[in-house]
Amino acid sequence: MKQALSQARYGIAAVVAVVALFVIGALAAPNLTFRVYYAVSFIVLAAIGLAIIFGIMGVINLAHGEFILVGAYATTLSVTKLGVPLPAGMLVGALVTALFGLVVERVIISGYVPNWIGQQTVGRDLIKPFYDRLADSMVATFGLSLIMVQGARIVFGNSINQIGVPFGSTAGYPDYRIALVGITAGVLAVVYLLFTRTDFGTRVRATMQDEQTAMALGINTERTYMLTFAIGSGLAGFTGALFAPLLSMQPTLGSQFLVEAFVAVVVGGASVVVGTSLSGLMLGPIDALFSDEFGEFAGRIALLVAAMLALRFLPGGITGVVDRLRDRMEGGS
Amino acid sequence: MVAASTPSAITRLRNRLEGPNTIGNSRRFWTALALVVVALIAFPVVGGTGSQFSLFLVLGLLGLSLSLVWGYAGVLSFGQVVFFGIGAYTFGVVSINVPTPAGITGAVFAGVLAGAVVAALLGYFMFYGGVRDVYVTIITLVSTLVMLTFMAQTAGSEWTIGSAALGGFNGMPAIPLLTLGIEGVFTFQFVFNDLELFVPVLGVVNIDPFYYLSLAVLLAVYLGLRVLVNMDFGRVLVAIREDEDRTRMFGYDVERAKLVAFTIGGGLAGLSGVLYAARNVYIDPSVFQLYFATLPVVWVSVGGRKSLLGAVSATVAVEYVRLSLGGELALVVVGALLLVSILVLPGGIIPWIDDKLSDGRLDVSDVESPETPPEATEP
Numbered sequence: 001m002k003q004a005l006s007q008a009r010y011g012i013a014a015v016v017a018v019v020a021l022f023v024i025g026a027l028a029a030p031n032l033t034f035r036v037y038y039a040v041s042f043i044v045l046a047a048i049g050l051a052i053i054f055g056i057m058g059v060i061n062l063a064h065g066e067f068i069l070v071g072a073y074a075t076t077l078s079v080t081k082l083g084v085p086l087p088a089g090m091l092v093g094a095l096v097t098a099l100f101g102l103v104v105e106r107v108i109i110s111g112y113v114p115n116w117i118g119q120q121t122v123g124r125d126l127i128k129p130f131y132d133r134l135a136d137s138m139v140a141t142f143g144l145s146l147i148m149v150q151g152a153r154i155v156f157g158n159s160i161n162q163i164g165v166p167f168g169s170t171a172g173y174p175d176y177r178i179a180l181v182g183i184t185a186g187v188l189a190v191v192y193l194l195f196t197r198t199d200f201g202t203r204v205r206a207t208m209q210d211e212q213t214a215m216a217l218g219i220n221t222e223r224t225y226m227l228t229f230a231i232g233s234g235l236a237g238f239t240g241a242l243f244a245p246l247l248s249m250q251p252t253l254g255s256q257f258l259v260e261a262f263v264a265v266v267v268g269g270a271s272v273v274v275g276t277s278l279s280g281l282m283l284g285p286i287d288a289l290f291s292d293e294f295g296e297f298a299g300r301i302a303l304l305v306a307a308m309l310a311l312r313f314l315p316g317g318i319t320g321v322v323d324r325l326r327d328r329m330e331g332g333s
Numbered sequence: 334m335v336a337a338s339t340p341s342a343i344t345r346l347r348n349r350l351e352g353p354n355t356i357g358n359s360r361r362f363w364t365a366l367a368l369v370v371v372a373l374i375a376f377p378v379v380g381g382t383g384s385q386f387s388l389f390l391v392l393g394l395l396g397l398s399l400s401l402v403w404g405y406a407g408v409l410s411f412g413q414v415v416f417f418g419i420g421a422y423t424f425g426v427v428s429i430n431v432p433t434p435a436g437i438t439g440a441v442f443a444g445v446l447a448g449a450v451v452a453a454l455l456g457y458f459m460f461y462g463g464v465r466d467v468y469v470t471i472i473t474l475v476s477t478l479v480m481l482t483f484m485a486q487t488a489g490s491e492w493t494i495g496s497a498a499l500g501g502f503n504g505m506p507a508i509p510l511l512t513l514g515i516e517g518v519f520t521f522q523f524v525f526n527d528l529e530l531f532v533p534v535l536g537v538v539n540i541d542p543f544y545y546l547s548l549a550v551l552l553a554v555y556l557g558l559r560v561l562v563n564m565d566f567g568r569v570l571v572a573i574r575e576d577e578d579r580t581r582m583f584g585y586d587v588e589r590a591k592l593v594a595f596t597i598g599g600g601l602a603g604l605s606g607v608l609y610a611a612r613n614v615y616i617d618p619s620v621f622q623l624y625f626a627t628l629p630v631v632w633v634s635v636g637g638r639k640s641l642l643g644a645v646s647a648t649v650a651v652e653y654v655r656l657s658l659g660g661e662l663a664l665v666v667v668g669a670l671l672l673v674s675i676l677v678l679p680g681g682i683i684p685w686i687d688d689k690l691s692d693g694r695l696d697v698s699d700v701e702s703p704e705t706p707p708e709a710t711e712p
Contacts, residue, residue: 060467108676127676134467135409139634140675142627146668154661255623259478266471297486304479311472312462 011274018281022181034173034181035292040284041184044276045243046257047264048187049236051276054265056208056228058132059109063145064261065254067233069152071097071240076249079163086166090241097237098230105229108140110222131225145254152251160249180242187235192273194231204228259300260287263307269317278318283307350556352563354405354571356640356687373548377540385656389649390547391612392628394605396636397554399629400644402598404637405562406591407574412455412473413602413629415480416448418620420603421610422484422499423447425508429497432509434520441513441607448603449596456595460588465577474626481621504617511543511611524611547608551645554601558641561597570594631667635674637681646683 025033050064061067075093078084084092107113111127118126130137167175195201206214207224215221239257247253264283268275286306291299314321340348351358357366376386395417403409427440455476459469488501499505514520523543561567569590572580581587610616619625628651636647651670655663678685 108672111676114676128679135403135470136675136679138409138467138470139630140672142630143668143671143675146624146664147672150661150664150668154665258623259475262471263475266468297482300482301479304475304482307475308458308472311464311468312458 031173032292034178036285036288037181038177039288039291040280041181043260043264043284043287044184044188044280045180045239046261047268047276047280048191048272049232049234049239050261051265051268051272052191052232052235053229055272055275056204056232057109057225058134059130059137059229060134060141061232062138062142063104063148064141064236065256065258066145066148066152067097067101067236067254068240068243068257069148069251069254070100071237072244072247072249072253073152073156073160073240074237075241075244076160076163080161086163086245089163090238090244093241093244094234094238097240098234100237101233102226102230104144104233105226108144109137109229110225112222149251149254156251158250162247162249163245165245176245183242187238188273188277191235195272200224200227260303263303267307267310267314267317269314269319271319271322274322275317275319278322279310282310282318349563350559352567354562354567355559356637356642356683370548370552374545377544387541387544387547387612388609389652390544390551391605391608392632392652393551393645393648394554394608395602395629396632396644396648397551397558397641398598398601398605399633400638400641401558401562401601402595403630403633404639404641404644405567405570405574406594407570407577408591408595409467409470409630410473410595410598411470411626411630412452412476413598414620414626415455415473415476416452416599416602417606417609418480418484418616418618419451420444420448420606421616421620422505422606423603424607424610425505425616426494426497426499428509429505429507430495434512434514434516437509437511438513438515441511441604441611444607444610445600445603448606449600452599452602453592453596456592456599460591460595474623477621477623477626481618481623484618484621500617502618504615504619506615508610508614508616510614524614543612547612550604550608554604555641555645562641566590566593631671633681635670635682637684640681640683640687643681643683647681 022033022037025036046068049067050061053059053061053064071093074096075086075089078092079086079089109130111125111129114127115125118124130140165174165176167179195204203214203219203224206217206219207221211221247256260283264276264279267283268279283303283306287299287303290302310317357363395413398416399410399413402413421444424440424444427443428437431437431439455473459472464472484499485502487499488503490498492499492501497505510522511524512520512522521542523546562570569580569585572583572585573587573590577587606620609620632648632651633644635651636645637643651667654670655667658666674682
């Protein structure tokens with residue numbers, strides 16, 4: 001688990017290249033460029049919350065789609081029922097999901113609440129935390145996801161009214177989707193700065209690298225995990241909020257993100273920002289081009305096949321490749 | 334426990350069936366199992382035709398296949414339904430093309446074989462490709478989604494194999510009735526064939542032969558797997574589950590053992606799928622859905638994945654609860670059941686009960702087994 005890539009020169013070069021390609025593409029073939037970049041954004045946004053929780057806590061959140069659902073529903077309901085303006089509604093969606101994630105972390109993932117109750121009543125812990133218990137965390141969060149989908153159906157019915165898509169369109173492509181590309185870049189930048197340039201980020205990376213040592217150095221790892229989970233959930237909620245105007249509001253909307261999210265995280269590897277954005281950049285064009293050429297089904301299949309090939313030939317994901325490249329360059333200089 | 338010099342046939346049989354890798358190594362357990370089997374045999378006679386219950390027994394096979402792969406070899410697979418569905422579709426395609434008893438019998442074998450072959454291919458690709466742990470889980474999950482996407486778009490007439498149309502989301506209806514045997518010698522139709530049987534006290538009752546077929550198959554597979562996991566091969570699997578690297582260091586071929594277990598699991602899932610399709614006379618892509626794909630994981634974790642008995646009993650119990658609840662709350666209850674069981678009893682219910690029952694007695698796995706050679710002494 002290496003820290004997020006800090007080789008600033010290469011990072012900046014890559015960012016400049018991606019932006020330059022966007023500008024050139026937007027002038028030369030706007031529709032295609034927008035579609036490809038939108039596909040990339042979709043994958044990155046779908047994966048980012050999952051990647052944080054998986055990369056840092058070793059917890060696979062199969063209820064990730066339902067966290068997105070919470071964000072989308074909270075946004076939609078606050079806009080349609082409370083009359084909040086859309087940007088504020090999106091913040092509400094992200095915050096509600098972050099709070100929800102906090103509750104889930106305390107009650108299920110860390111087992112803090114049940115264990116507290118256990119200590120008060122039977123005088124012992126009832127459950128063991130799910131950190132780094134991949135299979136068990138998958139099973140538990142799958143149970144949660146079943147409850148949430150069905151709960152949403154029981155409470156809100158089979159669908160709720162959705163918000164209209166804001167903005168007009170450019171070159172036959174909705175402006176809102178183009179805006180999403182910019183927002184994705186912003187989200188990635190914020191997450192990157194948060195994890196590399198703040199005190200909290202340093203603590204998170206220390207905990208991720210070696211929990212025992214971090215604890216010995218006085219880091220409250222339990223609190224770090226709690227906040228990490230809340231941030232990951234909040235980002236999932238923000239994703240839901242951003243896509244709320246584009247999707248039909250059904251209890252199952254989260255499952256549309258699940259494949260892309262998992263594939264991106266698996267292909268990306270352990271590093272959150274670098275892995276997720278690179279796998280988005282790799283998978284997005286594949287998805288967009290195959291969907292364009294042969295229909296949505298082919299795009300999905302191409303994505304899955306790419307993921308399987310990536311897993312077969314890059315066992316450590318893109319992060320592993322980046323790490324190896326970096327080691328080689330450092331060894332050579 | 335073991336008879337002295339000349340072990341009787343029963344002792345030899347028990348030696349094969351019992352060991353540290355299975356729960357239920359006592360006379361009391363075998364008596365209880367016999368009682369349960371008798372109860373299951375009598376159940377349709379007393380309480381209806383048992384046609385609903387035969388579904389649970391068929392799915393019990395699917396639970397067993399995951400228990401072998403996950404509980405013993407340590408490979409969490411969300412892909413058992415892939416092999417299940419492939420078995421079912423293969424059975425459908427072959428039996429529609431050759432709707433004679435011999436052809437249908439062949440279709441059963443073809444279905445099992447197809448499940449095993451696909452599992453072997455996928456397993457070879459994964460295990461020898463160095464894919465491990467959670468990535469295996471995600472690949473199997475992804476294969477399930479690939480199958481769903483693929484089968485869902487097979488509605489067109491170009492997706493026809495012989496005279497069998499795959500039918501996209503509508504599925505493949507009118508699969509021939511399950512009739513086993515060779516025409517001219519002996520054939521027997523197992524589904525939609527209510528036998529009238531005269532029972533001394535109750536008078537004439539209708540029974541469903543398919544129920545007894547699935548019960549017999551499930552029992553045979555359960556006992557067969559007990560033998561398998563208590564063999565040396567089973568010990569290697571458990572060693573891999575506990576520590577893969579150490580097992581490799583000891584010189585075991587970890588990849589091959591996992592591949593064999595995965596292939597057997599695929600064949601069993603295929604068998605389960607064949608019986609599922611034969612029972613419903615119909616198969617559609619909903620068996621590849623995420624929800625269905627995770628059900629085996631639910632059964633096996635609720636019952637206790639390191640125990641074959643737990644897998645079977647939890648499959649039957651959870652499916653019974655799920656289908657009898659019906660309605661909106663069924664999913665919530667299944668989800669809550671799963672969540673609570675993994676939180677409170679990560680090992681599963683059956684091992685917990687076993688632990689309580691054998692409280693105060695030595696755990697079988699702590700005792701040296703009789704065939705352990707005496708410690709080697711330096712000359």
